[in-house]
Amino acid sequence: MSAIDKALIPEALFPTIDALCATAVKLSAVIARGPLGQSLGAGVGENSDGDQQKALDVMADEMFEAALRPAGVKHYASEEQETVLVLDEAGAYALAIDPLDGSSNIDVNVTIGTIFSVFEAEEEAEASFLRPASEQIAAGYIAYGPQTLMAVTFGTGTHLYVLDPETGAFELATGQMDLPVAAKEFSINASNRRHWTLPVRAYVEECEAGVEGAKGKNMNFRWVGSLVAETHRILTRGGTFLYPSDARKGYEKGRLRMVYEVAPMAFLVEQAGGKATDGKTPILELQAGALHERCPLVFGSAEEVDRIAELHG
Numbered sequence: 001m002s003a004i005d006k007a008l009i010p011e012a013l014f015p016t017i018d019a020l021c022a023t024a025v026k027l028s029a030v031i032a033r034g035p036l037g038q039s040l041g042a043g044v045g046e047n048s049d050g051d052q053q054k055a056l057d058v059m060a061d062e063m064f065e066a067a068l069r070p071a072g073v074k075h076y077a078s079e080e081q082e083t084v085l086v087l088d089e090a091g092a093y094a095l096a097i098d099p100l101d102g103s104s105n106i107d108v109n110v111t112i113g114t115i116f117s118v119f120e121a122e123e124e125a126e127a128s129f130l131r132p133a134s135e136q137i138a139a140g141y142i143a144y145g146p147q148t149l150m151a152v153t154f155g156t157g158t159h160l161y162v163l164d165p166e167t168g169a170f171e172l173a174t175g176q177m178d179l180p181v182a183a184k185e186f187s188i189n190a191s192n193r194r195h196w197t198l199p200v201r202a203y204v205e206e207c208e209a210g211v212e213g214a215k216g217k218n219m220n221f222r223w224v225g226s227l228v229a230e231t232h233r234i235l236t237r238g239g240t241f242l243y244p245s246d247a248r249k250g251y252e253k254g255r256l257r258m259v260y261e262v263a264p265m266a267f268l269v270e271q272a273g274g275k276a277t278d279g280k281t282p283i284l285e286l287q288a289g290a291l292h293e294r295c296p297l298v299f300g301s302a303e304e305v306d307r308i309a310e311l312h313g
């Protein structure tokens with residue numbers, strides 16, 4: 001039995017998407033057991049980027065790698081692996097993955113996720129991923145929250161599937177997600193305020209000024225600490241998200257990784273009618289110079305992203 005309704009999925013990509021969804025069904029069951037199972041949030045090492053790896057980061061990576069091996073994937077690039085793995089020389093696709101996003105939320109029962117991006121595979125492993133984000137042929141995230149769900153794009157809109165506990169499969173819920181043009185909420189890690197650049201500071205001050213300020217409307221603030229949860233909220237009811245570069249050492253390009261966080265979210269957001277930039281340039285025009293390279297990310301409602309770009313001059 002398939003793990004996802006075939007509707008809207010290009011035939012050639014179906015085995016890959018089905019393998020991702022079958023793994024998400026299993027992962028969702030592990031996550032749902034939480035503290036009844038093994039400790040998912042325990043530290044087990046460091047990844048190539050120096051981030052602490054938790055047990056669930058490693059488990060999720062192993063599960064996706066194993067499931068994707070017989071599913072048409074030639075090159076596999078993961079947040080948890082230093083280099084690109086060759087899964088199947090004959091595979092047509094290159095798949096980049098953040099197997100478990102939002103890992104600081106694992107132990108506190110707050111939404112976490114998986115993010116993926118798909119390209120046609122090139123001959124050489126890294127070349128499959130170090131190319132313009134506009135060359136992605138699919139991208140998506142799976143959110144493990146009150147519902148387990150997947151937002152996915154194949155370049156013709158962003159579609160929403162929900163894991164139906166009754167059928168055990170992802171069922172199509174919304175054929176075309178529509179990100180509102182105007183926003184009432186903004187998201188940024190405000191604890192970094194003292195490190196921000198002037199344009200970021202100016203934007204946040206405009207939001208905080210509310211109805212008395214230039215915006216002429218009140219804005220609410222949200223910060224979950226899970227990019228997947230934040231993106232899902234914004235795709236659903238609008239808003240803006242910023243993880244900009246700041247003055248901290250190591251944050252010259254923000255925190256999020258281009259290949260398996262920034263590029264796929266940008267593709268999903270643009271296909272839903274929103275915008276995604278590094279502050280100035282559309283993310284889809286950019287490309288990573290190294291597999292784990294970071295990239296500042298600003299996305300959300302078109303009006304707000306345009307205003308942020310204006311402030312960046």
Ligand SMILES: O=P(O)(O)OC[C@H]1O[C@](O)(COP(=O)(O)O)[C@@H](O)[C@@H]1O
Binds near residue numbers: 228
């Ligand atoms: O620690 P901060 O500044 O709140 O950063 C939160 C961001 O870091 C991330 O957790 C990074 O992802 P990982 O959990 O995959 O490393 C994003 O999901 C989130 O947007």
Ligand SMILES: [Mg+2]
Binds near residue numbers: 098100101102227261
């Ligand atoms: Mg992540």
Ligand SMILES: [Mg+2]
Binds near residue numbers: 098100
């Ligand atoms: Mg991760």
